[in-house]
Amino acid sequence: MIPYFSIIEKYLNPTSKAFRIYVVHVTNVTHLALKIGKRLGLKEGQLEFIEEACMLHDIGIVKTNSPEIGCYGELPYLRHLTAGRKILKKEGLPLHARVAANHVGVGGLSKETIKGEKLPLPHKDILCETIEEKVISYADLFYSKNPDNLWRKKSYEEIKVKLQKRPEQLGLFEQWYELFGE
Numbered sequence: 001m002i003p004y005f006s007i008i009e010k011y012l013n014p015t016s017k018a019f020r021i022y023v024v025h026v027t028n029v030t031h032l033a034l035k036i037g038k039r040l041g042l043k044e045g046q047l048e049f050i051e052e053a054c055m056l057h058d059i060g061i062v063k064t065n066s067p068e069i070g071c072y073g074e075l076p077y078l079r080h081l082t083a084g085r086k087i088l089k090k091e092g093l094p095l096h097a098r099v100a101a102n103h104v105g106v107g108g109l110s111k112e113t114i115k116g117e118k119l120p121l122p123h124k125d126i127l128c129e130t131i132e133e134k135v136i137s138y139a140d141l142f143y144s145k146n147p148d149n150l151w152r153k154k155s156y157e158e159i160k161v162k163l164q165k166r167p168e169q170l171g172l173f174e175q176w177y178e179l180f181g182e
């Protein structure tokens with residue numbers, strides 16, 4: 001198991017607001033992702049990866065301008081994906097870096113969606129490929145980083161309402177719900 005807490009503490013000051021929000025959020029997501037991973041019968045090494053990558057998946061927030069969660073960088077919030085990928089690659093963790101980059105929407109976003117919605121991301125597909133990546137991206141949908149709602153798990157219905165603007169993602173979420181549960 002990689003010492004993920006030392007990486008978290010390297011980028012987020014443990015006495016900061018961002019750290020408190022970060023740790024609660026990623027711990028909730030990790031708990032759910034591991035529960036799903038175990039239910040799916042994933043192997044020990046896969047579960048270990050899920051734990052590590054989940055705990056690090058949002059590390060890029062530190063580079064974004066998101067004062068509501070205590071982050072005072074310069075990038076728009078969505079760039080926490082690319083910033084996280086960069087950080088984890090630098091830490092020598094290319095597979096964890098993939099999770100930082102693709103835990104968005106339901107199983108990632110297509111180039112067409114990024115272009116069509118004028119999202120501040122490079123114009124290329126960022127899609128979850130492995131089962132570990134899919135489970136993490138899915139579990140992340142259930143928890144927000146809103147300081148008022150950090151501990152609250154969203155319901156299936158609530159997530160569906162949020163996904164209504166992207167019908168193809170809504171369909172995939174319904175499919176994954178059948179497979180993964182909650």
Ligand SMILES: [Fe+2]
Pocket residue numbers: 025029057058140
């Ligand atoms: Fe997250």
